[in-house]
Amino acid sequence: MEPIRAPRGTQLTARGWQQEAALRMLMNNLDPDVAERPQDLVVYGGTGKAARDWPSFRALVRTLTTLAPDETMLVQSGRPVGVLQTHEWAPRVLIANSNLVGDWATWPEFRRLEALGLTMYGQMTAGSWIYIGTQGILQGTYETFAAVAEKRFGGTLAGTLTLTAGCGGMGGAQPLAVTMNGGACLIIDVDRARLERRVATRYLDVIADSLEAGVRLAVEAQIARQPLSVGVVGNAALLVPELLRMGVPVDIVTDQTSAHDPLSYVPSGVEPEDVADYAARKPEEFTERARHSMARHVEAMVGFLDRGAEVFDYGNSIRGEAQLGGFDRAFAFPGFVPAYIRPLFCEGRGPFRWAALSGDPADIAATDRAILDLFPENESLRRWITMAGERVAFQGLPARICWLGQGERDKAGLRFNEMVADGTLGAPIVIGRDHLDTGSVASPYRETEAMRDGSDAIADWPLLNALVNTASGASWVSIHHGGGVGIGRSIHAGQVSVADGTELAAQKLARVLTNDPAMGVLRHVDAGYEDAVEVAGSAGLRVPMGESA
Amino acid sequence: MEPIRAPRGTQLTARGWQQEAALRMLMNNLDPDVAERPQDLVVYGGTGKAARDWPSFRALVRTLTTLAPDETMLVQSGRPVGVLQTHEWAPRVLIANSNLVGDWATWPEFRRLEALGLTMYGQMTAGSWIYIGTQGILQGTYETFAAVAEKRFGGTLAGTLTLTAGCGGMGGAQPLAVTMNGGACLIIDVDRARLERRVATRYLDVIADSLEAGVRLAVEAQIARQPLSVGVVGNAALLVPELLRMGVPVDIVTDQTSAHDPLSYVPSGVEPEDVADYAARKPEEFTERARHSMARHVEAMVGFLDRGAEVFDYGNSIRGEAQLGGFDRAFAFPGFVPAYIRPLFCEGRGPFRWAALSGDPADIAATDRAILDLFPENESLRRWITMAGERVAFQGLPARICWLGQGERDKAGLRFNEMVADGTLGAPIVIGRDHLDTGSVASPYRETEAMRDGSDAIADWPLLNALVNTASGASWVSIHHGGGVGIGRSIHAGQVSVADGTELAAQKLARVLTNDPAMGVLRHVDAGYEDAVEVAGSAGLRVPMGESA
Ligand SMILES: NC(=O)c1ccc[n+]([C@@H]2O[C@H](COP(=O)([O-])OP(=O)(O)OC[C@H]3O[C@@H](n4cnc5c(N)ncnc54)[C@H](O)[C@@H]3O)[C@@H](O)[C@H]2O)c1
């Protein structure tokens, strides 16, 4: 089969730009430069797919190509199941992926139904056709460290030293995210090859020959207020305590080793190449040793906490495992969502992203300039956009991601629409976001962990979010189950809108890009976050329970 | 507190008829003539509520009263959480009730969150403001028996004898539903008071002094092709086998005793007044005896099956309990959904209902005539509408329910809209339906039990249904969890539209009342039902997977 590649340029394959955008983004998700395993329709995240099977993919393409501007195509877990007449304000595509009735929402039942050809795993942006490659994880990590900088270090990491471990598929974004924020970073990985891969792609600056050499380099950069990332080969369960003993002046500590799975975390005294065999042969003994090591690792992290460092769990469950390993102060530091992301969510901030349907990188460069022009006061945004322009290699259609909040997303969307209208851009822009956003997900182990009012598991919000976007003029809207954390553990929604330069698109964008983040602000108002109440107030959002009779 | 009663007539309290309709239907759901426990905001179905608490109710009323015609109010489990600017084709209200992330979708977790004030149980039409009282269960039962008549007896039950048991809250609709279909009915209940209550409301014609007398009366009516319902006091586990032995020429057998709960089904040899005490004292012994009795009861039902009778399980789980009681042919007869309701669902048929905002019963009488005029060839519909007009006492705003299918609902809705426009009706009509409908529910123990392709637990469909109605012009749209069968066991969606006589309403009604049942037809096409394929074909519904490349 020919590799799939989205059409570029201004020639329409479909009957309008909204349909064309869905068609191109579906195909772009399966571009070999974007997808992990395009031959299996897998985009990312293990088995997150763009279409259920090849007949479904072909029917999706066929239907999008012929869909009228007042029709809507329905997609049920990656398969088109109908076309209905709606109206021009309605989405052109409505998507529901991987959803199961609660009592059946388990991996075994999901796999059984998948094997019967009745469903597929949509992850977040795989089945909703707005994945843009690894830029997403880099930006998310950048944003987290920017939030740390904002909270404790006056808005920049310049002059700070971050200590972390785990330089794998996700964790490997950490060194670049820290240096993009101006900081120095020491990153430990037990596997030299992982560090070398990140040096090759310029995510990591250098690998030190020894712990001492690494510390020297990193501390020099810290003192000189220079960005620098330094890799050190070794086991975090040994080296983090050692760094604590050495009294290294670390400001920030986190971790992205594969701690969520005690058969993946390498216990001290075990060589990485022996892990697979040992874990398979003696899983219980291995687990016990891994948890014991994690207890030592987390004990040292708490040691840094006690010395005043900013310490957080980066979503790998290392606190829980360390507690099982016998360390009882494991939960002395918080998870990253309650600590840094939730305050952003309260402002309606989240992973705003867009792609250029022209295929022309110059269009993204122009939108980058527009963003800088629109939000000149936002220093962290300026830093990200500038460095992303230099460092991020596009995968598939040129795209950009940055976090914008209530009152900003609509501004950006309307500006892009003007730029399409006045010819500054070569073709329309699609504007979407991750399902991991302020008001679009219920996921008690991640995005909605430890909500102030205890509403972690309430799933009304992502459903309302999808309904609101459908009612506001989005081009396609999706409701998924299980993304990020697995079947049974989350429900989330997505929207994508098209800036095609028309006045109608402007009206739609104004509503969608106001209402979509507003769902997040309102969700946090309802949960009792004062920041959200403030943002709702200044954005003029109407909150019925807050009004007097 | 003053009892709540919806305003009547043409004077608007709100800023438009869509908002006014939502306001009146919310209030109507809590009218003491409609609601089970209005003081607790409970409408029906145990704890199905219209609003989360009194402050929420007041905020809903306040917000609906001021809502602009291009604004949308968001309701999260019975509480208004925001108002956003949308557009005139968008719903005025979007509702998500009782939804929980899968792993947390249990009664204990739900109760915990409810106690924290974070959610409420919305049932189906309680939290979505379109409950119309007990007419619903009567019509549903009527429709089931009409489907039995259609399948086996040439479209009428005249000349047939139906044997059933259980004359309680739901089961008590059976005798009237059978006679409305022209049939004779023998109904057994162990509790004389239950039969007497139904005689008082004219749902049951007579109570016989003995089994023999009851049989004589019923068989006479059967031979004379006269509708007649006869109650007999006794235990079904004894009397059903006795009737089999007697060789009574029964045509149809079913049951609505409280078999779903083995502590409610009265074992043979136990007096109804001793049940509560005995079940509480010795629950295990009681359960064993009840299951043993159900085994005898179902064994006799299968005996009738073997003699050629039409036999079905009416959703009370008696087959499963009888199997546990040791009878191994319990599943020899089918459940009512696969047997009778699914064929209707394949045609997009379901519980279409409407209410007159004027409050004037004459408006419903006029719509009844319109329905008869529109569908003169539908004999069972004619019979229902005629008898309902004579027998059904209105509760709250006058309302009517009848099952209509693909291509019929839109005709009815448009006719009602014309009748509002030309002044035939005193005020606008709201048009909605139960969530128990052809394309709006995933519920593996009831509506989607035993789907042909095994897709019982796939929950994408009700979510797509809600999105489609939102995209088609409905006035309010809802997504609920757990209605009918409990938390963790179902996901379902509702829509209500307003016929206010305007041209815009006509355009919206044409789309919503076509697309809403179409979701059901498409769902059954996808599951492999040929009837649905045929209906989709004649309705001109586009099915992408069925089109050639
Ligand atoms: N924000 C989030 O919620 C979020 C996002 C992504 C990943 N994660 C979590 O972060 C973790 C890492 O994800 P990934 O995709 O990078 O995993 P990965 O398996 O690709 O990488 C894990 C890395 O940890 C290293 N490692 C294992 N044990 C070690 C030890 N004792 N000392 C030093 N290094 C060790 C491995 O060599 C490997 O390079 C996972 O637990 C994942 O669930 C969370």
Ligand SMILES: NC(=O)c1ccc[n+]([C@@H]2O[C@H](COP(=O)([O-])OP(=O)(O)OC[C@H]3O[C@@H](n4cnc5c(N)ncnc54)[C@H](O)[C@@H]3O)[C@@H](O)[C@H]2O)c1
């Ligand atoms: N279509 C559906 O899916 C559907 C709808 C409604 C009710 N149901 C089921 O139907 C059943 C009845 O519902 P209900 O609300 O009428 O219940 P209910 O408790 O109000 O009535 C049950 C009746 O059964 C009688 N009864 C119990 N044991 C008996 C015995 N051995 N012999 C004769 N009579 C006996 C009781 O006296 C009582 O009148 C329940 O199991 C319910 O779940 C199913």
